Amino acid sequence: MSKYIIRRALGLIPTMLIIITVCFFLIRVAPGGPFSSEKKIPPQIMKNIEKKYHMDEPLIQQYGRYVVNVLRGDFGPSYKYKDYDVNYYIAQGLPKSLLLGTISILLAVLLGTAAGMFSALRQNTWVDYTWMSFAVVGISVPVFVLGPVLMYIFSIRLGWLPVAGWIDEHGLKALVLPVLALFYQYFATIARLSRASFLETIRSDYVRTAKAKGLKTSYIMMKHVLKGASLPVVSYLGPAFSGIITGSIVVEQIFRVPGLGRHFVQSAFNRDYTMIMGTVIVYSLILVIMNFLVDVLYGYLDPRISYS
Amino acid sequence: MSEVILKVNDLKTYFNTDDGIVKAVDGVSFELEKGEMLGIVGESGSGKSVTNLSLMKLIPSPPGKIMSGTAMLDGVDIFKMNDNEIRKLRGNRIGMIFQDPMTSLNPFLRISTQMIETIMLHQDKDKSAARARAVEMLEMVGIPNPSKRINDYPHQFSGGMRQRVMIAMALSCDPEILIADEPTSALDVTIQAQIIEVMQELCRKLNTAVIMITHDLGVVAGICDKVCVMYAGRIVEKGSNDEIFKDPKHPYTQGLIKSVPRLDRPSKGRLYSIEGQPPNVIDLPECCPFHPRCEKAMDKCRNTYPPLKVFGKGREVSCWLYEGEK
Ligand SMILES: Nc1ncnc2c1ncn2[C@@H]1O[C@H](COP(=O)(O)OP(=O)(O)OP(=O)(O)O)[C@@H](O)[C@H]1O
Ligand SMILES: [Mg+2]
Numbered sequence: 001m002s003k004y005i006i007r008r009a010l011g012l013i014p015t016m017l018i019i020i021t022v023c024f025f026l027i028r029v030a031p032g033g034p035f036s037s038e039k040k041i042p043p044q045i046m047k048n049i050e051k052k053y054h055m056d057e058p059l060i061q062q063y064g065r066y067v068v069n070v071l072r073g074d075f076g077p078s079y080k081y082k083d084y085d086v087n088y089y090i091a092q093g094l095p096k097s098l099l100l101g102t103i104s105i106l107l108a109v110l111l112g113t114a115a116g117m118f119s120a121l122r123q124n125t126w127v128d129y130t131w132m133s134f135a136v137v138g139i140s141v142p143v144f145v146l147g148p149v150l151m152y153i154f155s156i157r158l159g160w161l162p163v164a165g166w167i168d169e170h171g172l173k174a175l176v177l178p179v180l181a182l183f184y185q186y187f188a189t190i191a192r193l194s195r196a197s198f199l200e201t202i203r204s205d206y207v208r209t210a211k212a213k214g215l216k217t218s219y220i221m222m223k224h225v226l227k228g229a230s231l232p233v234v235s236y237l238g239p240a241f242s243g244i245i246t247g248s249i250v251v252e253q254i255f256r257v258p259g260l261g262r263h264f265v266q267s268a269f270n271r272d273y274t275m276i277m278g279t280v281i282v283y284s285l286i287l288v289i290m291n292f293l294v295d296v297l298y299g300y301l302d303p304r305i306s307y308s
Numbered sequence: 309m310s311e312v313i314l315k316v317n318d319l320k321t322y323f324n325t326d327d328g329i330v331k332a333v334d335g336v337s338f339e340l341e342k343g344e345m346l347g348i349v350g351e352s353g354s355g356k357s358v359t360n361l362s363l364m365k366l367i368p369s370p371p372g373k374i375m376s377g378t379a380m381l382d383g384v385d386i387f388k389m390n391d392n393e394i395r396k397l398r399g400n401r402i403g404m405i406f407q408d409p410m411t412s413l414n415p416f417l418r419i420s421t422q423m424i425e426t427i428m429l430h431q432d433k434d435k436s437a438a439r440a441r442a443v444e445m446l447e448m449v450g451i452p453n454p455s456k457r458i459n460d461y462p463h464q465f466s467g468g469m470r471q472r473v474m475i476a477m478a479l480s481c482d483p484e485i486l487i488a489d490e491p492t493s494a495l496d497v498t499i500q501a502q503i504i505e506v507m508q509e510l511c512r513k514l515n516t517a518v519i520m521i522t523h524d525l526g527v528v529a530g531i532c533d534k535v536c537v538m539y540a541g542r543i544v545e546k547g548s549n550d551e552i553f554k555d556p557k558h559p560y561t562q563g564l565i566k567s568v569p570r571l572d573r574p575s576k577g578r579l580y581s582i583e584g585q586p587p588n589v590i591d592l593p594e595c596c597p598f599h600p601r602c603e604k605a606m607d608k609c610r611n612t613y614p615p616l617k618v619f620g621k622g623r624e625v626s627c628w629l630y631e632g633e634k
Contacts, residue, residue, distance in 0.1 A: 203368075205408060205411035205412045206411060206413055206415070207414075208412075209404075209406065209412045209414070211366055211398070212364055212398055212403075212404040213398060213399035213426045213429070213477070214395045214397070214400055214426075214429055215395075215399075215425065215426075223417070223425070224416075227416040228415070228416055301416070302415075303415070303416060303418075303461040303463070304415060304461070304463045
């Protein structure tokens with residue numbers, strides 16, 4: 001198994017290289033550039049600027065220089081903000097985005113699985129109906145609607161929670177609405193998914209065998225049902241991670257969270273090449289690593305998967 | 309005279325479905341003596357599985373419900389037991405094996421885990437003693453290299469081997485009764501005989517009584533001491549092995565026996581089969597449910613359910629043909 005893990009881990013390197021390459025050239029193909037939007041710049045000055053950022057070199061040379069720098073862990077200077085380089089902004093924003101994303105996915109998985117389990121155990125009772133109506137709402141309302149609605153109700157109308165901002169201003173209260181907006185859809189999907197898979201597992205032959213052996217229901221749930229029933233949830237984690245990342249970009253905009261997502265959006269408007277690349281690489285890296293971990297987890301849970 | 313360990317009386321198990329009440333088991337009675345093999349035969353849907361799941365209180369409820377009846381095990385009615393008491397019974401005093409060995413074992417847990425948890429639950433053994441017992445059982449059912457194989461997962465075993473594991477697990481706590489619900493139907497013909505043999509041999513050795521549910525009359529003829537023939541939720545004929553196979557009384561039993569291919573007699577053209585389909589057990593009218601398929605059906609059969617005719621101890625038939633007989 002450890003051989004398999006190492007092999008998979010090594011496979012991440014070419015994946016990342018491909019992502020970097022495709023992004024690098026895609027961004028350059030897009031019209032405009034980091035310095036094109038501002039008022040007319042004299043050609044000589046423009047030339048100097050381009051020289052400073054090596055933009056006068058052939059594209060392939062720029063690409064080579066960039067890749068080498070990235071491999072050293074240097075994302076280069078921002079084309080827009082002169083004071084700091086991209087590494088600084090990532091170091092500023094990433095922890096906030098990570099905190100938001102991690103809390104959201106953890107809550108979604110834990111609450112979603114629990115809701116699915118209890119709904120399955122109490123199928124067609126009010127417990128089931130209550131959880132599942134919450135889930136239907138979560139699945140049908142997109143985050144860019146949910147966010148403003150939550151903000152309107154809890155911040156503007158009731159005044160319980162801050163409208164926007166981050167922990168440094170408002171303390172942990174600042175987390176509540178962004179997390180709620182971000183986690184809800186994934187909670188809902190996981191709840192429905194796990195309800196179906198718990199129902200199927202509870203009715204399976206091997207659970208009947210476990211009952212026929214005289215085991216307690218609670219023991220059967222933990223030991224015999226949980227593992228099999230959680231597999232669909234685990235395979236959904238891959239898409240969920242990418243959804244949480246895109247969702248967090250939106251949520252950070254809505255609630256003015258100074259995370260990576262805001263830099264990502266702004267840098268795209270600004271054609272801030274290095275900043276776009278930096279954020280994209282960080283997001284991709286997170287996603288690729290998460291998918292890798294999900295695969296490993298899946299293999300660990302299901303003994304039928306072979307690693308040859 | 310051997311001693312009766314299980315006495316089922318007038319068991320009725322119904323299912324409440326959207327289409328109506330399914331009378332899956334409708335007044336079943338039988339006795340099981342210590343160490344004997346009782347065969348229950350009948351077509352698909354006749355209520356064999358439901359009868360036996362009822363004895364373990366494993367009927368999914370809702371929609372299922374045990375409506376009435378008693379099942380006396382050592383003088384205690386199983387149906388009156390609470391959850392705790394019934395759990396002490398399952399796997400401990402009554403073991404059960406199922407039709408499909410491919411799905412009956414938990415694919416996510418090692419054989420050792422699944423066997424040891426049962427033994428530790430019912431017997432006062434620590435983990436290593438339970439493990440030793442599990443290995444011993446696997447050895448007895450003929451798993452080669454059991455102390456190593458016990459650490460494998462179910463998917464690493466063939467179907468026949470998995471059913472052996474199921475047998476080992478079901479017998480690991482020395483139950484008085486083993487319920488085997490079509491233990492060989494999902495297996496290759498060549499393996500079926502081996503599994504039956506292992507089961508029979510082991511149960512003899514441990515003096516375990518067996519309720520053997522099957523479609524396969526050949527198996528019943530070969531190993532069972534007594535036979536119950538079920539049709540549409542009721543037992544239509546009961547008797548010893550000899551009585552059932554040498555002198556079948558109910559036309560349904562006669563049909564079943566005639567439809568078994570025999571090698572010791574020259575075949576005369578096509579194999580016999582009972583015409584028609586088993587009835588739907590929803591809203592059965594008060595008549596003999598077999599009459600539409602019966603060659604000897606009379607007017608009476610279409611109007612009233614035939615009463616039980618007792619010919620002697622353990623010899624009963626439910627058919628109008630024998631109304632007047634002594
Ligand atoms: N959960 C359930 N809900 C509704 N009806 C059921 C349920 N389980 C069994 N039944 C009905 O009970 C009747 C008897 O089923 P049972 O499984 O006992 O048949 P069987 O004799 O074991 O058949 P087979 O040989 O196919 O296993 C069938 O008509 C079946 O439709
Ligand atoms: Mg059955």
